[in-house]
Amino acid sequence: xxxxxxxxxxxxxxxxxxxxxxxxxxxxxxxxxxxxxxxxxxxxxxxxxxxxxxxxxxxxxxxxxxxxxxxxxxxxxxxxxxxxxxxx
Amino acid sequence: xxxxxxxxxxxxxxxxxxxxxxxxxxxxxxxxxxxxxxxxxxxxxxxxxxxxxxxxxxxxxxxxxxxxxxxxxxxxxxxxxxxxxxxxxxxxxxxxxxxxxxxx
Numbered sequence: 001x002x003x004x005x006x007x008x009x010x011x012x013x014x015x016x017x018x019x020x021x022x023x024x025x026x027x028x029x030x031x032x033x034x035x036x037x038x039x040x041x042x043x044x045x046x047x048x049x050x051x052x053x054x055x056x057x058x059x060x061x062x063x064x065x066x067x068x069x070x071x072x073x074x075x076x077x078x079x080x081x082x083x084x085x086x087x088x
Numbered sequence: 089x090x091x092x093x094x095x096x097x098x099x100x101x102x103x104x105x106x107x108x109x110x111x112x113x114x115x116x117x118x119x120x121x122x123x124x125x126x127x128x129x130x131x132x133x134x135x136x137x138x139x140x141x142x143x144x145x146x147x148x149x150x151x152x153x154x155x156x157x158x159x160x161x162x163x164x165x166x167x168x169x170x171x172x173x174x175x176x177x178x179x180x181x182x183x184x185x186x187x188x189x190x191x192x
Binding site: 006007009010017018019021023035042045051054059062063070073074077080081084 | 100101102105160164174
């Protein structure tokens with residue numbers, strides 16, 4: 001489908017959000033900042049993959065978004081447990 | 089229908105952008121968790137509603153994705169915050185930190 005101006009603005013805002021999260025992911029002072037940035041990036045990316053599916057007109061991208069969300073959640077919980085285990 | 093979908097998509101993009109901006113600008117890791125989680129959850133849900141208004145026959149999978157985000161994102165953030173608190177990261181105090189990026 002062809003995009004109009006509002007949809008191009010919405011996708012540009014999503015891209016800018018991914019860019020800002022990537023900056024925090026790269027220059028986060030310590031490991032927890034990077035994990036929080038990865039968590040936020042995963043949520044934004046899950047919605048963005050659904051948007052890509054709408055643009056390309058393929059319903060399979062929604063399955064991709066769902067699996068991506070599941071794997072990102074598992075990864076974030078595992079990383080949080082890894083931080084918690086370092087306290088001794 | 090198309091205009092309502094565009095408005096929802098734009099609100100979703102705006103809140104995602106504001107969440108990422110808060111992630112970049114907040115002084116502490118707890119503040120970053122709060123800004124990133126709440127604004128990004130609202131942004132992602134609004135974006136999915138916009139997608140569902142553009143393609144109304146996809147609503148089952150979109151409800152699955154939205155419910156999953158609504159369920160797992162607070163759980164993940166709460167797990168991160170609990171792990172940080174147990175690992176000994178203290179919250180930022182307004183008089184003690186001299187730079188916006190500095191902790192401890």
